[in-house]
Amino acid sequence: MVALTFDADMTTYMEKQLDRGEVDSYANPRLIAELRRLKVPATIFMTGLWIERYPRVAAGLAADPLFEVADHSYDHEAFSTPCYGLGRTGDMRLSLRRTEALLDRLNPGHPRFFRFPGGCYDKAALKAVAAEGLTPVQWDVVGGDAFATSPDAIVKQTLDHVRGGSIVVLHLGGGKPSGLTDKALPAIVRGLRERGLRPVTLSTLVGRP
Numbered sequence: 283m284v285a286l287t288f289d290a291d292m293t294t295y296m297e298k299q300l301d302r303g304e305v306d307s308y309a310n311p312r313l314i315a316e317l318r319r320l321k322v323p324a325t326i327f328m329t330g331l332w333i334e335r336y337p338r339v340a341a342g343l344a345a346d347p348l349f350e351v352a353d354h355s356y357d358h359e360a361f362s363t364p365c366y367g368l369g370r371t372g373d374m375r376l377s378l379r380r381t382e383a384l385l386d387r388l389n390p391g392h393p394r395f396f397r398f399p400g401g402c403y404d405k406a407a408l409k410a411v412a413a414e415g416l417t418p419v420q421w422d423v424v425g426g427d428a429f430a431t432s433p434d435a436i437v438k439q440t441l442d443h444v445r446g447g448s449i450v451v452l453h454l455g456g457g458k459p460s461g462l463t464d465k466a467l468p469a470i471v472r473g474l475r476e477r478g479l480r481p482v483t484l485s486t487l488v489g490r491p
């Protein structure tokens with residue numbers, strides 16, 4: 283089994299890019315359609331700002347039994363710094379609570395997984411996550427779709443590193459970066475199946491928190 287996970291990032295800076303028309307969209311409906319067409323279970327880590335920006339897309343994902351939705355912070359600010367240039371969040375627990383409230387409205391039964399923005403954490407961050415009853419989830423395979431310039435690079439990067447039990451991180455954003463993920467997905471899924479690996483949700487892979 284392998285868990286394909288997709289992060290739905292949204293920062294206040296990304297919102298400004300959308301408002302200024304510099305980026306068309308940070309949702310990728312083609313990717314969601316591909317996951318459905320290929321019947322690939324997936325776990326979607328959503329930021330609160332992304333849910334607020336794309337409420338209907340978020341609700342559609344949350345209502346689809348093929349997917350599970352989980353917490354990726356409210357505004358994708360870092361829980362420890364330095365973290366790839368991300369700003370540091372002022373109140374970690376508030377960031378978690380606001381996002382959990384949005385997720386609860388979409389699907390009250392969603393699993394209490396949390397992914398740190400940028401994967402950055404320290405002891406205090408782990409404590410805050412535990413205090414909110416959430417289970418942090420990292421990854422062992424980076425699909426590289428945030429920086430890829432071709433779908434083939436995402437396919438190769440993923441399939442070169444994946445093995446049974448892997449958690450793969452990819453992105454649900456449709457703008458730049460990661461607008462190529464939907465084009466990489468069919469070959470990734472084919473490659474997994476050729477290796478005898480079955481895509482499942484995170485809850486299936488590691489158990490429900």
Ligand SMILES: [Zn+2]
Nearest residue numbers: 289291399400
């Ligand atoms: Zn992220």
